[in-house]
Amino acid sequence: MAIQTNINESLSSVFIEKYKQNEYASLARAVADMCQQALSKNGIPHKTQSRAKEPESLRKKIEQRERKNGRYRTLEDVHHDIVDLAGARIILERWEDRHFVKEIINETFKVQKEELKNEKSGYEAVHYRVYPKQNGWQCGPHTTEEEPLVEIQVQSWYMAQWANVEHDAQYKTSKGPSQAMSNSLDLWLQLSKLTEFLAEQTKAIKAKQDAKDKQKFRGRKHVGNHLDKWFSDDGNAADWAKNQKEMGSSTALEIYLDARGWKTPGSLNRLLYEHFGPEAQDEYSDVAAQYAGIDLNRVIYLMDRVVLNCGENCSGAFEIPNNHEVHAYKIQVILSTFIWMNRLFLPTYGWQRLFTRIEDQKTVREGILLLGMSARQNFAEESSLADDEVSKLNRLWDWFYESRDRPIMLAFTMSNQGAIRDVPKEKTDLRNALRPLIAALGRGMT
Template sequence: MDDRSKADSVISSFFNQYVEKISFYKSLLVAVENECHFTLAEQEISHFTESRVKDHQSLWKKLNQRKGNAQYSSVEDIEDDIVDVCGVRIIFHYPTDQHEIKVLLESIFDIQDVKCHSGGQEHTQNQPIGEWGYQLPLPDYIGTHYRGFVKPKIFQEHFEDLSAADRRFAAGTMIEIQVRSILDDIWARYAHSIYKSEVPTHESQGAMLRKLRVGLEGVREVTIEMQKFAVREEEESNRKFETNDEVGTCFRKLIKAECGVEYIDHRGVSSEALRYLLESIDKSTPGSLHKLIKSYNFCDGPDSKYEEIRRLYGPVEFNIVLYLIDRVLLCHNSQDEAILEKEAVPAKRKMQILMSTILWMDKLLRSSFVWKLKLASTPSQKNPMKGLEWLSRARQHGMLTKGNELDNKDKAILDELWNLFENHDQRPIKLAFAMSSRGMIRDVVRERQEVNRIIEELIVTPNFRSQKKVTWMEYK
């Protein structure tokens, strides 16, 4: 048998086998396309997929065109030469996704070969250069073609109804996966229709294709710039705040944009408190702050939630930061409500929380004389003066810095003061305690002198002076 006759025999054998297996190829490609789609969709990659088994008439024509140059001597020669019998195409929308698509394809296929097409040339390289793919105008087809076999473990569910022989056949079938952008797909479809036409290509068609490529490259340039802008915006949205000023500036912009509210933090304390809050609930980014603001209604009409809570603070001067902190920490059924730990709080932690509470009351609650009167007006049997005097004494400093232990009498004093703050019914005091007990603890060691100053001012308020002062010796 001469070479031509042998090639004809091999082609016939391959073609007959192919025709018998067309339905199998189609069912295999359904599984492959679905797996590709679901894998990319899980990673939120915007795309669409399509698949096709080569038409048997088209295959016959291609075999006869190639048999002279290919010199087919076996079925394996044909399988090595014609690798697009079964194909899946993935068209992606965003340039940066092509790199992740490569990784995902490698997770479900045993990739045997990668060809990158650009400018009418085929390159043996793994990816287009650069994060954004090809950015220079190119005159011809652009796309990346992967060729490989399915991984049986990944497709086990799809293959469970197949016979052992069919499973082996499926695992040994070469799949071509074409990956290209939606812009390159537009060009390729028009070019393919001209290339496949039985009518000779007209010069004007080539000119139109060149114009189409230039136009698409202009669109590509704009979309890349838009995606770069989106990436920068996302990075900025996820960047953690570093200073109080950053928090305050961002809050003012967001509250103005979302609610039309002008807010100025004259003393900077509200910005500081807001930063502490965001850090305590793990939302210390512009994006998280934006979502938090959108969760609440800042309208201050007569029947609004804002006005309802504002009345609970009167006559303390109220503002939108106080309102936000109150909604997060004190309002029931709030989606951001923090849960106060129920287990026993160590003595050192109690001291830190109480000192932090005192600092927040003095710094955040404007018209501070009001909350001092509210605290001093506590019923006499629960008067905080004794505990506050104890808390301000220098001896307690060692508890915070050196870990000194408290004796039972000290613990009793501390517990009484703790219970008073924990169960206080005045909203401003409840808020300050909630702030500290739920993670917004100030650096009380560094601010110890400030704590003592506030306690001294508290003790000389009229309501405190009217009560019997107990000396330290009487307390012991």
């Protein structure tokens, strides 16, 4: 039965007298806490607030509604009309997250109504009226069988700041805001909207750039163009790096990046910023000294730093194939090493001379002569090696593994860690690398 008031008794006074602000505050706080937990769990930057309507603010709102719509007949009519007695606010750092917030609110509460606010005053937000999914709340002049409503306001950070001031100007002065205050609020609102628009535009531009950075290079020319632009743009490379004019093989770099899973502008930029900054100049000089007789360029230096300067992480840098018999794998790695060296290091005689001046000529000569046989280059698909051939291969493998010549270390380590060249498709490069070396070793040159 509806609760009737005496004809001379103020309905607003009765409602306010029965209004349990503390319980509404507890309800609002509980809803805000539920929002806080759900949003934080989903990684959405935000701030939550809660409040129960102040009795004086409630009285003014009841009087405004009665002037506009006529007198209320019962206390239940007041309660059903004033839906923001308990309120929670979600202030978003990123306004575009409001779509995720909608999903979370619908999962967390029973939503009675969703309303997009776009008022003449300039206020923009999304308001939800929700029922908490729990029982036992008793607020105001209704029973525990009637679930209490809570209003959740979802606002941007900029709109929340403006709305606080605008609300105080509208409701906390008897005459309303002055003209000067109204003008100031209008200007503030426009600036807030402009700031919000610019923030969203900036994020959209960044998202577009991030997507571009994750797209794979289309080929060696794309890699080469990217390198040229990076070194020419101001603020990227240090002066010492710009003075190193030789770029190196973009084809070799493309193959290497692909083997590492780094064949994107974003991944390459990370490496370039790390190894061509001001603090790396002394390091470059130290590395250059270890490539005596070979023209050290930017690509070689970059690969050297990543491959030979990774410490304990080197062993896990690549996924080593496990579907090859060990001797076949060793042949592939060593042949790949020669292709890498022929691609990377100029002049050619500079790196080949490393093999003709070593002390253990026999091991290297026998091993390379063995690998120079075309049948052995196709070993993975053919017959097994003889015992003496296995011995020669193992000795050559150990020699590569223990070599301290920087160019050999770089090419061998790259191949051994998974960046294996496609030997069948690169036979011409392999022949160009091996023939003069085999000829020199065959003559027993030292």
